[in-house]
Amino acid sequence: MITFVGGFERVADLPNTAFPEYAFVGRSNVGKSSLINAIVGRVVARTSNTPGRTQTLNLFNIDDRVMLVDLPGYGYARVSRDDAMRWLRRLEEYLITRRQLRRLFILIDSRIGARDSDLDLMDFCDANGISYQIVYTKKDKRVREKSQCVLNHENHPAMIPEILETSAEKKVGLEPLRAIIGVK
Numbered sequence: 001m002i003t004f005v006g007g008f009e010r011v012a013d014l015p016n017t018a019f020p021e022y023a024f025v026g027r028s029n030v031g032k033s034s035l036i037n038a039i040v041g042r043v044v045a046r047t048s049n050t051p052g053r054t055q056t057l058n059l060f061n062i063d064d065r066v067m068l069v070d071l072p073g074y075g076y077a078r079v080s081r082d083d084a085m086r087w088l089r090r091l092e093e094y095l096i097t098r099r100q101l102r103r104l105f106i107l108i109d110s111r112i113g114a115r116d117s118d119l120d121l122m123d124f125c126d127a128n129g130i131s132y133q134i135v136y137t138k139k140d141k142r143v144r145e146k147s148q149c150v151l152n153h154e155n156h157p158a159m160i161p162e163i164l165e166t167s168a169e170k171k172v173g174l175e176p177l178r179a180i181i182g183v184k
Helices: 032-040 081-097 116-128 174-181
Strands: 002-008 021-026 057-062 066-070 101-109 132-137
Touching: 021 032, 032 057, 032 066, 032 132, 032 174, 081 101, 081 116, 101 116
Parallel strands: 021 066, 021 101, 101 132
Antiparallel strands: 002 057, 057 066
């Protein structure tokens, strides 16, 4: 059973559970909520075509065993600079202090590739020993960018070497994520 636990403005307001957490983060409009919905097989996370819709730390409880966390996007959202900085500080606080966090999935639009904001987050995780895995989204779409930077584990010590490729729309690449998280 999947239940929405809540949307939390502050890290301090998150419930203190013993469940392992798997968090999803990426640039605005990368498909975080769509991917979460595809993984669990039903609509639990709110999706939108408008970048920046997810503005809170959204927790989903799966069978009282695991929590999925839909984190606000970064990079493109049309929000004030103050809001963007507040979200960034909250993200950093979550990543550094949340002992339940087992893995951070950094989602990157496969059509665009990694941007400076993605690389900055990866560097932050490397510097703070926060384990993360790259997940390319929208693999069913045509690639637009010709010169994408190549991401590899050698340059990023906290990065899980295996890079996953997914399409929430076509339900491609979901099984490896489900296996990591421990859901069917």
